[in-house]
Amino acid sequence: MITQHTLNSLFGIYDMSPVTGVTCDSRQVQPGMIFAALPGTVLDGRKFIDSAIEKGAVAILTTTGVEASVPVITSDEPRLEYAKLCATLFSRQPATIVAMTGTNGKSSTVEFLRQIWAHAGKSAACFGTLGIEAPSGYRPLTHTTPDALSLHKTLDELAEEGVTHAAMEASSHGLMQYRLDAVKVTAAGFSNLTQDHFDYHPTMTHYFNAKARLFTELTPANAPVVINTNDEYGQKLVEMCRARGQTVTQIGWSGADIRIDELMPRAASQMMTLIIHGERHTVELPLAGEFQALNAVAALALAMVTGVSKDEALAGLEALTGVAGRMERAGQTKDGAPIFVDFAHTEDGLDKLLRSVRPHTMGKIVIVFGCGGDRDPDKRAKMGRVAAKLADEVIVTDDNPRTEDASSIRKAVLVGCPDATEIGDRAAAIAEGIARLGPQDCLVVAGKGHERGQIIGDQIIPFSDVEEVRKALKAGKHD
Incomplete structure (x- = not known):
């Protein structure tokens, strides 16, 4: 609980009910809480002030110029004050x-x-x-x-x-x-x-x-x-x-x-x-x-x-052990070709990943990767160029297309690697990558790493690169 003395020292607020907590999510407001109505890039918390008060908010922390029926704590940097409140709680x-x-x-x-x-x-x-x-x-x-x-x-x-x-x-x-x-x-x-x-x-x-x-x-x-x-x-x-x-x-x-x-x-x-x-x-x-x-x-x-x-x-x-989804060895074919899963999702990350795999690979490197939707579009062709330069075979697939058209994202990636194979279905792309491996080759599945879901629209579909690799190995009897 945040005491009256603490509120006075932080904000100079007197004669207010004891504060039971603080939140910036109006859905989580309970009686006695301070609601931090923070402007955001997607949602503006100030639009939910009335709802928060109805749920029992005893004060509002927000930007200057806002009025409400309960005490209002205003700041040019309300996120900073919110962090201080959280640290007090x-x-x-x-x-x-x-x-x-x-x-x-x-x-x-x-x-x-x-x-x-x-x-x-x-x-x-x-x-x-x-x-x-x-x-x-x-x-x-x-x-x-x-x-x-x-x-x-x-x-x-x-x-x-x-x-x-x-x-x-x-x-x-x-x-x-x-x-x-x-x-x-x-x-x-x-x-x-x-x-x-x-x-x-x-x-x-x-x-x-x-x-x-x-x-x-x-x-x-x-x-x-x-x-x-x-x-x-x-x-x-x-x-x-x-x-x-x-x-x-x-x-x-x-x-x-x-x-x-x-x-x-x-x-x-x-x-x-x-x-x-x-x-x-x-x-x-x-x-x-x-x-x-x-x-x-x-x-x-x-x-x-x-x-x-x-x-x-x-x-x-x-004595170190590896980190999930960071050059994680997800399996190998019956001929010993390894399959690595990695979170690399930037031009530099993909470059470092492929250069790191090369010294450990006698044969060819096959890569399966894509780019996320609703994210920096400028890196798509750049990542395609890195893949084309450093891998021997490239398969472009989907990687959290979110609200964008998945085929348009793949098209942008293919600008950098026009000779790549395009397979939108990520599980099918992984299976195809494994099928292409010879005894001394290596497959890299990049972009999602530890993630356990594929974001399509506003839905998260259960999906794990590591699990899909193991399913494909089992189905193809490669392991």
Whole structure:
């Protein structure tokens, strides 16, 4: 319950009933709650103020210039005030919180960090796109960065069960919408920045600035940060963080502090040589793919800056297990050709995925992929060109067409790979990809990864790439 004293200190509101909770969903309003009527890109919460009051809302948090029959808390940034309210309602947080941002690699990095922490004896959890993974078990989430209420409730629950170390994904949407502003971030990480979410961000500069908020506004100036300097945005971020006086650990192929010196691929692993603060170390990483090595190194660095010794962190690397839907080996044919399922859904993600598979593949690479509807249309032909360049055979299929015409999306992708085979039915496309495999070939099914549904219109049809691979192998007796 939010006390009168707290309301007075936050907003200067007096003579109001005790507040039992807060929500930004009018359908969830119960008597005694504050309703946050937030303007959104799809729905405008201000349209539901009367409905919320009818259900018992005792106050409204919204933009300036709004009047109602109950006290109104107005702000130029109501989402920020909403985050503060949520943090007041659910006030406990783990002592160590790492926030990881970037276009690709967030999910794997926070999961690898959780595993390294746990290997070092910490009570650790992580959450984001893949849900919440904690000592108490797994539970799902609906957004990469949950809304402020769900976020603070999650942190509160983790602290209650004794979690001391938590790693979370920080999406550009979550950062722009102030969802993380009341989180006590103790360290932050950055992976890369490539084209994505251009349905939300008008330019790359806008997209970068959203990500940079994590470092320039939400991470304390005396907190450590880990930055992959392989791209220009990472290098720019290093300069910005140094200007704040932050301790920066630079990582990656060009990392000044932790540098990948060499990767030697094996069948299902890779020997990785690192230069850590001038000293050479070689470990066997039980994961395939260059991008997984980059994610693992980010997790290594974040573990080290949050109190894990170098030797413990390196031992944790060698004990890592893969992440669902991230270059996940879903099966293999009777001749031993592997089938990987991956979440890669951007031009850069697809490029890294296919380049990572190549060193492990003696024969041809077959890829099945598509592009989502109601999302950045500019990347469709670009992803098609990447597939045509780096794979030997390409099958273009559907991937969450949402409210767009699926055939139009495929047509846009085919502009970049005109020689590809077009099969709209994703299950049929996967079966065809498997049928094309020879003994030394490899199939990559990209775009959906861990997802368990295909979004068509406003319906979510149950669908799992991993399950469809296994069905096709069983039906064709390939396994």
